Structures are given as C-alpha cells and as structure tokens.
Amino acid sequence: MCSLKNLEAQIVRFRDEREWKIYHTPKNLAISLIIELGELLEHFQWKTDEEILSAVRDEAKRKEIAYEIADVAIYLILLSHELGVDLEKAIVEKLQVNGEKYPVEKVKGELFKEFSRV
Ligand SMILES: [Mg+2]
Incomplete structure (x- = not known):
C-alpha cells in the first residue's frame, strides 16, 4: 500500500x-x-x-x-x-466539512436542476 x-x-x-x-x-x-x-x-x-x-x-x-x-x-x-x-488529515477533515455543508439529501440532483433552468 x-x-x-x-x-x-x-x-x-x-x-x-x-x-x-x-x-x-x-x-x-x-x-x-x-x-x-x-x-x-x-x-x-x-x-x-x-x-x-x-x-x-x-x-x-x-x-x-x-x-x-x-x-x-x-x-x-x-x-x-x-x-x-498534514495533507491526508486536511483532506479527510475538508470532506467532513463539505459533507456537512452539502448533505446528500439536500443537494443530490439540485445542480442538474439549476443547469436545466438556464
Ligand atoms: Mg510537468
């Protein structure tokens, strides 16, 4: 590994x-x-x-x-x-932050809807 x-x-x-x-x-x-x-x-x-x-x-x-x-x-x-x-630690922490900012149940499919309106 x-x-x-x-x-x-x-x-x-x-x-x-x-x-x-x-x-x-x-x-x-x-x-x-x-x-x-x-x-x-x-x-x-x-x-x-x-x-x-x-x-x-x-x-x-x-x-x-x-x-x-x-x-x-x-x-x-x-x-x-x-x-x-510590890049590995920073990436893990940032993914956690991003996950809290963009919960799957709130954002899944939303970006596509935005683009569809354009
Ligand atoms: Mg080069």
Missing part, C-alpha cells in the same frame, strides 16, 4: 538528495504547482470533453497526462510538507 505519508517521504527524500530544498520556499512551490497545472491544461486546451476522453484512450497520451497530474500532486505534497500541513 502506498499511503500519502509514504509518498511524501519518498518525494522529500528525492528532493533532499539533490539539495533542492533551498529552492522550495512556499511561494516557489505554489508557483511551480500552478505551472504544472498549466502543463496539464495544455492537453485540454481547445478540446471538447469528448475529445479529451477520446485522447486518453491512447496509452501514450494517457501517460503524458498522468505524468502532468503526478507533477501537480508532487508539488502539492511538497507545498503541504513545507507549510506543516
């Missing part, structure tokens, strides 16, 4: 072995996160959802996209690490 904590340790070790920590300030990591997100979005630019879903049926294309998603995740994990945020 590859837990988030285990991944974080691997990513930090990879970074520290190369002595890149000096560059990994919160601001630089946040900027890098957005740059990697931009690289992911390049795969989607000017395409419809159908074209994107069709493209990822190609294994090589899916791998390119997967690597960009991985780059985003790596920077997100590094940013959380540098800020002392």
Whole structure:
C-alpha cells in the first residue's frame, strides 16, 4: 500500500538528495504547482470533453497526462510538507466539512436542476 505519508517521504527524500530544498520556499512551490497545472491544461486546451476522453484512450497520451497530474500532486505534497500541513488529515477533515455543508439529501440532483433552468 502506498499511503500519502509514504509518498511524501519518498518525494522529500528525492528532493533532499539533490539539495533542492533551498529552492522550495512556499511561494516557489505554489508557483511551480500552478505551472504544472498549466502543463496539464495544455492537453485540454481547445478540446471538447469528448475529445479529451477520446485522447486518453491512447496509452501514450494517457501517460503524458498522468505524468502532468503526478507533477501537480508532487508539488502539492511538497507545498503541504513545507507549510506543516498534514495533507491526508486536511483532506479527510475538508470532506467532513463539505459533507456537512452539502448533505446528500439536500443537494443530490439540485445542480442538474439549476443547469436545466438556464
Ligand atoms: Mg510537468
């Protein structure tokens, strides 16, 4: 099993072995996160959802996209690490908060109704 904590340790070790920590300030990591997100979005630019879903049926294309998603995740994990945020705990807590804000019985199907009115 590859837990988030285990991944974080691997990513930090990879970074520290190369002595890149000096560059990994919160601001630089946040900027890098957005740059990697931009690289992911390049795969989607000017395409419809159908074209994107069709493209990822190609294994090589899916791998390119997967690597960009991985780059985003790596920077997100590094940013959380540098800020002392337990990302796994934060995600679990935020899902709880979102669940209380949007109870299934109140919101299920409501978004579709909103779009139908437009
Ligand atoms: Mg990249």
